Amino acid sequence: MAENLDLAIVNEFVEELTKAGVRHICVSPGSRSTPLTLAMARHSSLQLWSLLDERSAAYFAYGLARRRKEPVVLLCTSGTATANYFPAVMEASQTRVPLLIITADRPPELQGVGSNQTVDQVKLFGSHVKMFLQMPVPEASAPLSRHARQAAWRAVLTATSSPAGPVHINWPFREPLIPPLAPLDSTQAAGAHPAPGALAQFGRAVTAPDWTILNSVLNLCREMERGVIVCGPQDDPELAKLLIEMALQLQIPLLADPLSQVRTVGHTTDVVIDGYDILLRDERWFDRLRPDVVLRFGRTPTSKALGKFLQAQAEAWQVVVDEDTAYSDPYFTATHVAVSDPREFCQAFLRESPGSFESSAARGEWLAAWIAANADVQAVVTSELGTEKFQNGLFEGQLPRELMACLPSDGTLMVGNSMPVRDFDSFLKSTESKTLVMANRGVSGIDGVVSTALGIAAAESGPVVLVIGDVSFYHDLNALLIAKRHALSLVIVLIHNDGGGIFSFLPQAAYPETFEHFQTSHGLDFRPAVEMYGGRFVSVRTWSEFRQAVGQGSQ
Incomplete structure (x- = not known):
């Protein structure tokens, strides 16, 4: 297929992203995003993470950006793929994590006329992003080249300035979708004047106290x-x-x-x-x-x-x-x-x-x-946890203390929402251990937690352990494919109590005739699913077995 010379602008945009500090791209396969995918894959300064499910990809990018404290790009094709980003975008907005969301789109003439895989993507994420940029359809012109270069810098500057947060760029493309190869050597000499539209440097906003x-x-x-x-x-x-x-x-x-x-x-x-x-x-x-x-x-x-x-x-x-x-x-x-x-x-x-x-x-x-x-x-x-009542079983409230005692130093602990984070609030004692403890408490959803933990693991910041409930694990099971495809290590402590009973603590429990609609039991055995993705599944019945399993998994 012939290259589209108008798409040279995309190469310029990607080059400026790298100069502004972007190093990681989370891309889900799609056709309309081809110009950006090829330009990014060809760039030697970028690491691409190919992630099949857009919802999981978004949470993965969120975890990666949050742990590395730097902007990470999310890239997908047009249509429903874009909407799958929404939960993670909301979380990034609430917790002030710099995500750069780039959605490919159909050109204006294909909007509203029944074209395939075409929806209104303009300001799709509303107030959940710090800035929205609607890019023009690429053309080989000097003004659009300058615009594309500056858009890259503007997006990174906005996403990373205090308070940090997500930025959405929507970019329509006409076929053919293959961009030309970028120049082999685009290195800019130190102190040289930047290309038209680009910046040589920017200073992020940091809010000092009045x-x-x-x-x-x-x-x-x-x-x-x-x-x-x-x-x-x-x-x-x-x-x-x-x-x-x-x-x-x-x-x-x-x-x-x-x-x-x-x-x-x-x-x-x-x-x-x-x-x-x-x-x-x-x-x-x-x-x-x-x-x-x-x-x-x-x-x-x-x-x-x-x-x-x-x-x-x-x-x-x-x-x-x-x-x-x-x-x-x-x-x-x-x-x-x-x-x-x-x-x-x-x-x-x-x-x-x-x-x-x-x-x-x-x-x-x-x-x-x-x-x-x-x-x-x-x-x-401490006295109660030491009694025979609790020592002979696996009481969830004892998990924080048992886990902290066997975690490797300088690692990261990701805690799931619903009951796990509440158990850690009640029972985690101050410790000499140096461990970063994280959870998705921006919107406090139970979805995307495994994907977030794998994004943290991809940040190469030491061993990562995830504590998660079974319903939350079920919500994000497909994230395990990321670990398999990218050879990422993650120890998952799965609290399997067949859906638990967090709603039993709420007023809804007083109405037995309707309480079935608040129950989350499922009867699932997760071993086959974990093994399908190449993971190792270990069931423990005592704290001694638990400590041994965590130790082996963390090696």
Whole structure:
């Protein structure tokens, strides 16, 4: 087939993507996306991941971009393929992960006339993307060449600037779809002027703290007697270390979500409170441990009990530190909002505060009360888990402690939604282990979790272990093909309780005549499916067998 010289622009676009920092492309096979697929596959600086199912591909790209903290391209053909990206795009939007979604499209003359595999893809993802770019049909012209080059840079700059997030590029192509080969040597000499339309360099937006709000927070902390730091889900271990330093300097407790990295940053301290989820289920503690100042970081906490506690503290000064004006406050109790990169805020706070917080007897008693209550919770939990009742069976609440004891150092733990992440919230103790603990808590769906974990594994960031419930595993079984095709290692701890019973904890359970519509039992044996994809399936019945299986799988 003859090459389409108008598609040389596509080569220029791809070249600028690489110069802007893109290294990974997640592509699902399709015809209309041929120009981009060929241009990207031919480029020596890009690694292509060929992924057959678009929904799984999107979550894989999400996990890869999130773990590597860099933009990753998603590429598909036109039609329903594009809509399969939607769940992962929503997750990337909520958790601020830089995805570049490129959807191929039919040209304008084929829109709305019954052409095959043609739908309206303009602004398909709506408000879930930071920016939408509708590309013109390629033509061999200087203005369109400049436009394509700048579009690549603009997309990367937008996706990676704070707050990061997904960008959608929709690009219509006319047949023939084969682009010409790019020049063999497109290397640009250092210091040379960039090609027309391209950038030589860009600076990403990082939101620094405003001095006025920082000074107000410092003053609140100087005057407080009963302060609390709350850190919800976030992926930055360095921020976790800074928050521990702040808590120690202020002599206040740090309530750490299991996904905050605070519990697993590599060292422990009494100021880190990890038993709050169990403690605060007794609402009598709401008054006993009533704070006057709350400093909040990260996304919305996993714990419902902690959320109710924060909502009940309407008389406290509550400071939310968030890099976006769409800050996390579903309790509507914030009194101060610092729009800032959280790490920048903490560093500025610590720079300005040395020696400015005098020791206080009241503050010391306050911290001691939290530490004592937390110690009591952990003592009771440890005692109960050690009884014959729990030692003779596989109680899900014991899984976090057993797993952390046998995980390899400097790995990543992915935790599924529904009950697994709640069990980790309740039962994961602070540990000396350095483990990045992640979950898809942006939209908190149970779909795409296996694909996300495989994307994390593809980031080459050390061993990866996934803890997941059986219904969530069922939703994303086809993701196992990614592991087979790309030889990726992943240890999956499957909690198989035939659908579990999370809805039994909700008010719906009080209506037995309709409760069958909330039950998720399925009766499936997953061994054949896992083995079909080339995986090894091991059933365990004791914690000793569990530790042995995890150890063997992590090697």
